Amino acid sequence: MRVPMRFRNLVTTICFLAVGLMAFTTGADDDLQLTLPQQFDVGGGFDLPGGNQDDPVTFSGSYVVSANGKQGRLSIQADIAEHWHIYSLTQKPGGPVKSTLTLPDSSNIRLTGEFTPNKDPHIKPADIFPVPSEEFTGTVIFTAPFEILPGADPTKLTIQPTFEGQACEDQEGGFGKCIPLGPLVVEVGYEGVAEEPTAGPYRDPAAHVELVGLVTPSTVQPGDTIRIEITATPDTPYHIYDYDVQPSDAYSKTLIAMTKTNSWSFTRATTSAATEQGTDTSGHKVLYHEQPVTWTVEVRVPKDAAEGEYTLGGMMGYQTCTDSKCDRPAGASFTATVQVGPPTETSTVALTFGKSSYREAKQASKLSFAQMDQNLSLLSVIGFSLLGGLILNLMPCVLPVIGLKLMSFAEQGGESRGRIFALNLWYAIGLISVFLVLATLSAFLNMGWGEQFTYTWFKVTMIAVVFAMALSFLGTWEIPIPGFAGTGQANKLQEKEGYAGAFFKGIFTTILATPCSGPFLGPVFGYTLSQPAYVTYVIFGCVGLGMASPYLVVGLAPSLVKLLPRPGAWMETFKQAMAFVLLGTVVYLFTTINGGYFVATLALLVAIWLACWWIGRTPFTASFPRKAMTWITGVAIASVLGYFAFHYLTPHEKLLPWKPYSPDALAAARAEGKTVMIDFTADWCLTCQANSRFAIETPKVLGVVEENDVVTLLADWTDHSATIKAKLNELGKDSIPMLAVYPAGSDDPIVLPDLLKEANVVDALELAGPSQTSDTAQGSDTAQQDVSTAMR
Secondary structure: OOOOOHHHHHHHHHHHHHHHHHHHHHHHOOOOOOOOOEEEEEOOOEOOOOOOOOOOOOEEEEEEOOOOEEEEEEEEEEEOOOOOOEEOOOOOOOOOOOEEEEEOOOOOEEEOOOOOOOOEEEEEEEOOOOOOOOEEEEEEEEEEEEOOOOOOOOOOOOOOEEEEEEEEEOHHHHHOEEEEEEEEEEEEEEEEOOOOOOEOOOOOOOOOOOEEEEEEEEEOOOOOEEEEEEEEEEOOEEEOOOOOOOOOOOOOOOEEEEEEEOOOOOOOOOOOOOEEEOOOOOOEEEEEHHHHHEEEEEEOOOOOOEEEEEEEEEEEEEOEEEOEEEEOOOOEEEEEEEOOOOOOOOOOEEEEEEOOHHHHHHHHHHHHHHHHHHOOOHHHHHHHHHHHHHOOOOOEEEHHHHHHHHHHHHOOOOOOOOHHHHHHHHHHHHHHHHHHHHHHHHHHOOOOOHHHOHHHHHHHHHHHHHHHHHHHHHOOOOOOOOOOOOOOOOOOHHHHHOHHHHHHHHHHHHHHHOOOOOOHHHHHHHHHOOOEEEHHHHHHHHHHHHHHHHHHHHHHHHHHHHHOOOOOHHHHHHHHHHHHHHHHHHHHHHHHOOOHHHHHHHHHHHHHHHHHHHHHHOOOOOHHHHHHHHHHHHHHHHHHHHHHHHHHOOOOOOOOOEEEOOOOHHHHHHHHHOOOOEEEOOOOOOOHHHHHHHHHOHHHHHHHHHHHEEEEEEEOOOOOOOOHHHHHHHOOOOOEEEEEEEOOOOOOOOOEEEOOOOHHHHHHHHHHOOOOOHHHHHHHHOOOOOOOOOOO
């Protein structure tokens, strides 16, 4: 069967458009870039000092001196408010007002070098001005070396640097206001003796890892690549978390950010070392390295780079942990000097490390990630967006709904050309609308692609929706949107796909796609981090358009529908088969949620199953009031059961200071004269969980435990334990739940079996009495009575 010529022409045009847009600037001169309006007050108005607005930039200063008291380093820190920027000290003439830092003649010190920033400015191509703008955002620190003049006290130097420049606000449409800054005299304070940076192995005293960094080659020719390698060797039994290009809210991933590159392009860090998977103390899934791991960043030297000495620098954020405890997140800065020129024998130089903080590395990482792809122009990014969106259709996250869409294509056979186009257009609109919502979240809430899947509530919602869809595919109930999932009903109107069904299929397809990030999309979404909101909308919209393009092509060339089999009984079989694909998606989504929510989520699915079965029992021909009542009942059933599931079956914070039970732990506590309470429990024991939630883990019981200095031991029998079974048998029991309280100095425990009330536990603890101190502990012959009957 031949594909129509107009379709082949259309596909060829789309492919050439996407590839051509990427090649337009990636292979062309840097001058051939489409630029965007810069944020600037084209009206020329400046807000003069003394206004009522908050200061957009605050300055602070400090200095440190060398151990011999003869040299020092002056630091001026500018904290720039969100949505504002200042310009660099090297801003070229003809552009915006550059920043200046000057130091008047002093009898204390003399500068021996120029002020240099701790990071490169963000370069915006020439637009309003004839030269590129060099902008700083966030926090930037300017440092300069100085020598201390004879007779000056290093701890009491008078240093009064002056800053002068301009701060501009970023606003949509290129109409941000600008205000002059200064001349401002920055107050400078003494911070002590400088901590000398370490060349070679570096170790933060508060962390359990050694860092070693190398730069290869140390002398490089224009056009070549420099390799920066950082090796982390954790101490046993510690591990270091895996690297990511952006910070994570779940745990302190390793961050490596380039802050000084001389505007040379660079890559994200890569490693060939395998990661291990585990869970942290909060139950989150984490990836980490227990063995030495080396990360590599490649820096490309421009072909037109002049010969001379250049400084490369960056920051690293990291955290080291064991299975039970973690060090505080730490940070380190690193620098190295490389030479551009003819190669020499010395091919490697060690990185010089200095102390920093994880917070600084986190901020630098966000800016560094945004700058990785700043050499891309808008047109090339649009090309990547279209192609990346197209490839998203092949990602495993989307395949279940793609099968559903193929079935709707088959249903379109025999439809008019206009209706086929309209159905596919509505599908594309639904698909693109989600991308525009994601663009809004990215532009205004700084939410990255797929970040919604980091929230448990969203993942549970997706599990519920996909499961309900699978039940619909299996015929348990019918989704009340024409043609959304097909139907087993005889009504022809309901069998045909409607515009609403096509629209919501597009929405659902995109939501399922967000856990996957296809090729080309990493640079695309990174590019949006430093762009105005309207560029973010353009980029996300193009990704959506690329993803929707196959369906728009079918809408424009409806003869392609004839390539699919005619509608028939096979569609019902195919639909039911797709239900099992969706159930597989449910299984996958289960692996993404915290294990503590498994039982509650499974209970919610059973509740949804019950509700869908109840709704599906109502005949299609039933009256509207009957249908409405059925839906209200079904939704109420699912809501009530879901509420109780997540209220009672999810992890709750333990109030009591439990320690794992062992015979040694019990013997040690009793030897110290402690009153001991042992809770024999298991996750599979519902009565145990009810006792814990309502009778044991309560503020009143906690008060008695703290007042009487009671040691609380948890005998968890979730998995078989011969030690726990032996203790149960010793206490005359062979099953759980059971609570045992050992009074201080007594061998006769108070045993409380079965279902408990809070009053039972409180009475038993009060009857057992407080722990005995070493001064007062002596063998107590006080008779302990068996109160288990009275406690019922």
